[in-house]
Amino acid sequence: MLAFANLGSQTSDLLPAGIAQLRESTQDGARALETFLAEVERKAFRIAQIALRHEADALDVVQDAMMQLAHRYASRPSEEWRPLFYRILENRIRDMQRRRMVRQRVMSFLPWRGEDQEEANDPIDQAADTGPTPPSQIESDQMMQLLEQALGQLPGRQRQAFLLRSIEGLDVAETAAAMKCSQGSVKTHYFRALQALRSKLGDFSA
């Protein structure tokens, strides 16, 4: 019985240290997740915006992807977060595109098309930026616009491969994990995207 009593006292000594350590590691986990999300959120937004060509929809899909990662995969090793996050993001983008197609079909049968037009004609969104803009930035903006249009015309997988590598800088293996395909397929999609963009935009030099 003495051994049992000793065990009890040892356990009570260990518990506070264990709880403190656990709390610390949980806070570390939350911090690591926040750092990761802060690092990817803008790039993810641009990828979604280029694919969807709609700012509010892009924000929605990025928020959904962040929530899903935090809710379901946060306990996974942090090295797995990046490909997982971009896979979730791409699924959300595809869902949004499908939803839009259905909505467009339904709307085409209706005599009125209120909401979307109201959103598109929001005067605040339409207002021009009156601040001074350097000529080099105007040129960059125009080129970016052309690139964005060309990217928007690419097939989904080619666009995805190109953006994951060009914006996020994922390597072939990470891109393959994010796209859930082989590394060979990633290379094929990437080359085709590059070829299509070059044929549309020419040399595209500054």
Added chain:
Amino acid sequence: MKSTGDGIHGELDQGALEFERRAQQLLAQSVERLPAATRSRLTRARYAAIASAPSWWQHSLARRWVPAGAGALAAAVLVVLFTVVPRGESPVVNPLASAAPEDLEILADSDAVQLTRDQDLDYDFYEWAVGEAKDAGASSVGT
């Protein structure tokens, strides 16, 4: 931006490499130049995502504590087994505990034990004696 030097670049011509570099530069600029309102919404979305993760923390807590609890329980059972039951000895069984009351009476009465141990008893004699005693009792009642 991380270099994507993983085999693809070796297969690109100079023009393609230049195009790729320019496209990467433009995309990076567009990420950096996001409007403040968009950046603010993204920050709010991030906070909302972090706040939506309590189930992850609970899951993490459960995942850490369930095996620890099971281990502690197993240790406690082992301690109880080793302290209450002496090691290397089989449990002592008290024969009196399972004995019937009749057996106890026999053991308490030394004569009775002697009787049960005597293999040369003449049981016929005792039956005859009991019969005679009954008959004698019956005849005395009649008189």
